[in-house]
Amino acid sequence: MIVALTPNLSLDRTLRLDRALVPGQLHRVPEVSVAAGGKGPNLARIVRAFGGETCVAGVVAGHNGAHFRALLAAEGLSGVLEDTAGETRECHILMDGASAHPTEINEAGPAYDADAVARLLARLPAGRVAVCGSLAPGTAPDAFAAMLRALGSPVVDSSGAGLQAAIESGAGLIKPNEHELEALTGQGTVASARDLYRRSGVPVLLTRGAHGAAYIGAEVLEVQAPMVEVRNPVGSGDSLLGAFLYARQRGEPLEAALRLAVAAGSANALLGGPLRFDPAVARDLVPRTAVSIPA
Template structure:
């Protein structure tokens, strides 16, 4: 069984406003509006499902928006098992100015309590013991939950020899590194935040990733936007690049990259093959208007044009 578990501890209802031209200080009317179940782990789930993988999505939700969230997951045929609490799941708004293509986001924070995480942990362990191949923990944490909460999830997976991919940022990522997950995926800015300095060259980025690998993280993938991505392991460095494509929407591209990579690993593909698939999924997402989604026909074309260079990790 190759089922992948995605963990979204701070999910959201994602509201997307498409506006012909945003005028600050004035009334702006939307041309179209979309409401979807959101959160980084949900984007990962959607991509894995589109690739044909087996997926189970879990996390913590609550209130009216939490019920709406679950209904959206069911509509998208994403198998799920969430802990329901008394706290209201957040709403996040993305306003797209169609005249410029720029996206303005309004992201709510959401409350939670440590006891909610403790209850979730019981559910999580039960799920792990029922045939999970790989876990992807994505996104931020609810306010009120300890910053090292992912560490506990990583350790529980490790006890059962289940690989854990961590995609978060800031203090939560710094803490998560201590639990030595199978892979982390910072973008360049997030990596610079860890080291509190600017990384100006590819060599500097690779060297920073090497430091994290030496701390016990098996693999560090750094996404570089239009400049591709780098994967650093104990023994090798992979660099992925792709030809210039028309970018429509980069929101969810990092999650799509994780989805492709996780699917590849769960299906027994090599690190290099999984890395290539991940970068191809992230690129495909950026070519679409939707968030955290891929088109298989476009993916096939993109995949054929991804170039992977490999060098020893000296």
């Protein structure tokens, strides 16, 4: 079981605009999709697509929270959810067909609720926990670190204070992208990830966008991504992590797991996001990945 715990769940609205985005002007939306959103649900979709056992965990609120529950159930994804005051946030993904990357507009979400989090942690099933995404507003770094310690050695995919707390609490793995690693260490490179691992003992799965990913731990390995036509890159990092955790939980060696992970991230970008993910496409891309051992 891979438990995808997201501290700040959302409703993700993907809007396909009728023309290139121009600030200050009217745009019409010929196509819209709404999904139970956040990094954890995206990760869970990929694990399930490959045939793994998974569930989504987090705190929801208000009418949007009820909508989130309904959407998750409609997909057939298992959820361990607690309610709090306020309103689950909405995140808007604007696709205009012209920009290389969508425009994303994310609301803040409901405030951190220590009681709801405690109830949630008490209900989590046994399994590998991946804590994914930004922190709820008002989350104290020490409260987040305490939650991570209570979870044992979780995987953490966050940024800023969340990533720092993961290092300080001795997470089992962190998954920053290059910008997030640069904010943490001053450089978003494999060399800085090596130094971080030496200092903290926390392995790093460094995602590098179209360039692939690198794993830095007791072993160091880099995988170059195949070239694909990018339709929607949103969720590619989540897809990469989901495939990596799935493969490692099945006992796959590091190289095979990292190659599948990079292929899954590329497949996500090619197919248009986690809702359109096809594991067969990811597996077909694996031979087009390239493995190297960084100097």
